[in-house]
Amino acid sequence: MGGVEAVTMVRRPLWTPSEEHVKEANLTHFISLVNRKYSAGIQSYRELYRWSIEKVADFWSAMWDYAGVICSHSYDKVVDDFARFPGASWFPGARLNFAENLLRFRDERTAFVARTEAGVTSRLAYSDLYQKVARLAGWLRERGVRPGDRVAGYLPNVVETAIA
Helix, strand or coil, X not given: CCCCCCCCCCCCCCCCCCHHHHHHCHHHXXXXXXXXXXXXXXXCHHHHHHHHHHCHHHHHHHHHHHHXXXXXXXXXXXXXXXXXXXXXXXCCCCECCHXXXXXXXXXXXXXXXXXXXXXXXXXXXXHHHHHHHHHHHHHHHHCCCCCCCCCCCCCCCCHHHHHC
């Protein structure tokens, strides 16, 4: 009598990071910040996830701190009314400059990774991003664009759009 054989699949990780890799990971550093700031006792990603959905405002406050967001005026609270999600206002009262936060790094780390529909991947370093933005800003100034002016464009989702 023919039958169907049961196939048992063993689930094994495709990759396991080294102890040094884990120690230096951004996630590890973020968990340490959360534990210091909130005495949360988090030991794993799963615990961090659970904490993030139970303590939404604390999680995003910690993320703001960890990311080192530069602002001219800090937020009044993390979220105005989480019950209005979607539609809640996040970090009301905060005043920040997107360009200032994006351009504060000028090293060779990767700022952007772009992948075309054809599968071609390119990377742009922070130093290159800063140079390209400075070049474009100079070009706009030469053409009379001044603070308070508006420049609009209908642009695709590519690195050059972020530069603009």
